[in-house]
Amino acid sequence: MMTTQQRAAATSAPGILRAPKRGSSRRTPRSGRSPLHSGRNLFGFALLAPQTLGMLVVGIVAIGGVVQLSLTRVNVLAGTREFVGVDNYTRIFGDPNMAVVLSNTFFFVVVLSIGGTVLSLALALLLNQKLVGINIFRAAIFIPALVTTVAWTLVWGFILQPGGLLDGIVGLVGAGPVPWLRGEWLTLAVFAFIQLTKNVGINMMIFLAALQAVPQELLDAAHVDGAGRWTRFRHVVLPQISSSIIMVFMLMVSGSFKVFELVLLLTNGGPGVQTSVLAFEIYRQAFRLNDIGYASALSVFLFVLVIALIGLIWQFRKRMVFHESE
């Protein structure tokens, strides 16, 4: 496996974004030049055409459309649109509700990305040991990842209902019913917990695979050199799995903007907008309040936010990652 990959990397893979030099391809034992070449180009274009055309058409409709709509005020009932410039954008920053929505959104981004990465790494380390029946525990942690987000949310709604399982459990120690879903920080924390347990299994599996790929000789050598557990983890394991860590972190960051089902199904963002997030606010403004222009401005804002964060982490990755497989 490893050898095939290395060989393939050596023979056929240039860097992700480096264009192959014209005519420098090493594969075809070339005899004739340009006829063969143009034939290859045509074949390549034909294979790429369906997805590229689809992407361009849908992408332009989607992004062009949302930017255009964000500069207008749409009257859904009358079917009219008027150009209002950047009014919708200035409205975002003047809207007192948005301060709450944005700080909630950032709360989830920070807690879910950092918490999710640390938790899944910790679980992977814990489950990366040779124990009888360890696979059962791995499967148990993976199971929520097999439940749809909606189903997981509904099950938690059932657990959190007044007088439900969780109230029953805190009742055992004499604590009264707790207003789990009535807003404030408690509801946000509950949401974060539900979302974390949903996807931690997948990330744990990614880390387990990475941990099992750390060469045993390296660990043994460090052991012989007298490195303790922590030193071995910090200086041997961590650098070896750094690219997986950054990858999981990026997945968690882009995923953490999608705390949508929880908000819609458990609190509807309420009371007020206390438990709302940007993704839900877009949906609410567009499909419940028919404020298409404002919702579009929020969409563009979300899009820019995601791209900026991913770009930032990508830059960071270049400096942090110890070795890159590609």
Next chain:
Amino acid sequence: MSRSDALRSRTLRRIPMYVLLSVIALLFIGPVLWMVSGSFKSIGEILQYPPKIFPEVIRWENYAQVFSLQPFGRQILNSAVLMVLICSLTLLLAIPAGYALARVRPVGAAIFFLILLSGVFIPPEAVIIPLFRAAADIGWVDTFYPLVIFTSVLSTGPVAMFIMRQAFLTLPAEFEEAATIDGSSRTRTMVQIFLPLVRPSIASAVVFTAWFSWNQFLEPLVYLRSQAMLTVPVALTLFEDPLAGPRWNVQMAATTLSILPVLIVFLLAQKHVVSGLTAGGLKS
């Protein structure tokens, strides 16, 4: 002191570890078990405080109600049909594109790659408004067209393309050379020589795509209207009694039913499921 004694003492020392692991595991599967238990209770039992862990009697009628309150069989079929359609379109787009980028590499391959990959960075929530309006203009509301086409092109296609490109990249060049010398045409080389070699990656792409479509909520919520067109996740949210509030037991029965097929697939093909679900992230 025999070996079995040593083994026993080692097992004893591991008991705290097993306790810890069990507690953690319970946090993850406890909700699922509670769901199953709730699906067999009467609504009276559910509202009773403190709650009981096990139902008094197994009430299968909750499961019957799932199908009488909504066309749930039809809705499961809808989700399954959508899954098949989205997987098919995604593979049709992604396999040729991934092959072209990895092995054919025409002029401008890097630009094509960037264009195709850009879908990964577009959050579906951010483009649902213009796409919904476009769908409404073409008359696609309450049909599967927007779900199949937009999802395949924007969401699952780019990831599947990436998985397939990586798979084709890892194959040694000799295969191609041998095929070229044998006089095999380009299309035949791709279909008959390379495609069979990347079957595990195709499986990953299928699992990833199938899961993505089965899990989708916002898109079907926005594009679909009539009860007979709805998908399972949307249908699950509609088991409320307008007067008496949520029918928790029926809802939990429906939720249990919705999880069952996935669990069965997982048990049958654990390796493929895990690799498929992690493949969305395995981009290095």
